Amino acid sequence: MAVSGDEVKLLGTWASPYAIRVKIALGLKGVSYEYLEQQLRENKSELLLKSNPVYKKVPVLIHKDQPICESAIIVQYIDEVWAGVGPAILPSDPYERAIARFWAVYIDDKWFPATIKIIKVKDEKEKAEAIEQSFAGLSLLEEAYKKSFKGKPFFGGDNIGYLDIAFGSFLGWVRAIEKISDIKLIDEAKFPLLAKWAERFGSVTTVKENIPKTDKVVEYYSKVLKALWNA
Amino acid sequence: MAVSGDEVKLLGTWASPYAIRVKIALGLKGVSYEYLEQQLRENKSELLLKSNPVYKKVPVLIHKDQPICESAIIVQYIDEVWAGVGPAILPSDPYERAIARFWAVYIDDKWFPATIKIIKVKDEKEKAEAIEQSFAGLSLLEEAYKKSFKGKPFFGGDNIGYLDIAFGSFLGWVRAIEKISDIKLIDEAKFPLLAKWAERFGSVTTVKENIPKTDKVVEYYSKVLKALWNA
Incomplete structure (x- = not known):
């Protein structure tokens, strides 16, 4: 429509x-x-x-x-x-809305800043800390999925919702960071629920159309960002 | 009720x-x-x-x-x-909600961190920067009030709402910071709309009951926080 x-x-x-x-x-x-x-x-x-x-x-x-x-x-x-149009993005239940908002803020304030640091910092100790923090965040999200969203294909339930979008918007970058750093972040052995979620999320039409290709992000990092970050 | x-x-x-x-x-x-x-x-x-x-x-x-x-x-x-109970806290119009949320995030992420720095940092240059940033934030909020909320007693309209609460919750601390630093922040000459708003906000019953007295905050700062911050 x-x-x-x-x-x-x-x-x-x-x-x-x-x-x-x-x-x-x-x-x-x-x-x-x-x-x-x-x-x-x-x-x-x-x-x-x-x-x-x-x-x-x-x-x-x-x-x-x-x-x-x-x-x-x-x-x-x-x-x-566009409340009456297409699927609802936020859950209708106030508690579920609060949980989705909580994790979305956590992802923005804590998890992604740590994750991007993996390729941003030069100091090895800082890099190791960033990796540890990124994994700790993924553990929390895996746990949250298990606790609050288990059995559903998405954090939002049957359709992708607010938290799926907040987290999933970073997947292009996550794949690029994995490739640049040679570290598997959303590892199926460590985070089986998140790994399967990421696969499902990536196959949704509006996501496929908008998440950039990993190689394009890697190239952008190598040719543009690296120079800017080091400037 | x-x-x-x-x-x-x-x-x-x-x-x-x-x-x-x-x-x-x-x-x-x-x-x-x-x-x-x-x-x-x-x-x-x-x-x-x-x-x-x-x-x-x-x-x-x-x-x-x-x-x-x-x-x-x-x-x-x-x-x-408690949607049906008491006044609505968020505006009902989606654009007004977005504006209220925007300034609430700005206050939390930018304005208050700069404002508390005025009494937190020791370095005079850092302190001067913090004062400048705090005033710049107040200018933006005065301007926002003029543009979006003028003629209404509160950011929320006739009653206090989301942005009033987000901003006003800091008033106890603002008064204390003013006293400790001897700098008038919400100055009536500089920010006439905010100064009058702060007065009106402070006279709302649920606010009066919950915003701590300036002297109590100043004492708490002197006896507890100062030592913790310097530890």
Whole structure:
């Protein structure tokens, strides 16, 4: 089902997990939108600077000329505005909503910052700590899946939902980090539930369309990010 | 109106702005609850460790034996569970909800960390930077109030809402930081809208009951925190 987006624009960059969240959510709801790929760091567009003056960052969703910033907030906005359209993104039960929000915040504040550090830091001790923290986070998520979501294909139940999107948006990067560092993070032996979840998540249409290919991310890291991080 | 809380317990500490948010939200909804004051750092209770194993931090709301962590998530949970009771905490309009959530995240991630630094850091240059960042944040919030909420007594409209609670929960600390540092932060000349808002917010019953007295916070800082921060 294609839904008229009432002039929906998305400012993003192809490699941004946060922009990918918004693309997945819009895809789930079947909302059509104009996508405007942004330049990072230098040459930021006037539209981006005007739409997100506080952070000057992607993603920004512009709906009926009103900008909405911050991926978690945008995904909730999409779920609320197109509430009757497509599957619900947040669970309907308040406790399940709280649990999904809790882990989404944990992933953003703790797990992904540790995980990206694996390829970002040079110091071997710092790298070892980052690996340990990333694995500790995956253990918590495996445990959470077992406790709260077991028997369901997704954190969101029968369909992907808020937590699936929050976590799964990083899968392109996780695969790239695994390849660059030669460390299997979502290891089937260690995290059987998460490994199977990741496979199922990756096969959902709106995800397949939006998660970048591992090799493309690895190349982007090698040719662009490495130089920026070392600058 | 007093609402049976179905066994609602709150784990908090009296000085925690994050616990104060939950108290204000429960007060707004008229939910009765058992309050369990927690020990910081040492001697954490078994109940706290069991209820928030990831962060081991207050506040934790325990409702029908299910723990919910993280103040912003708890406040939204309260609004959703007791949706028909008392005033709504989040705006009903999705765009207004997004704006309230945006500034609440900004306050937690940027503004308050800068503001508490004013009394936390010793280095004069760092202190000057913190003061500048805190004022810059207040300018943004004054501007946001003017743009989105002007003419209304509160960010939430006629009643206090999500953003009022997120920002206002820090007022006890703001007054204490002003006293300790001898710097007027929410200065009526610089931020006339915020200064009047703070006055109105402070006069709401559930706020008055829960925001600690400035002198008590100053004493707590002098006798407890200063030593911990310098340890």
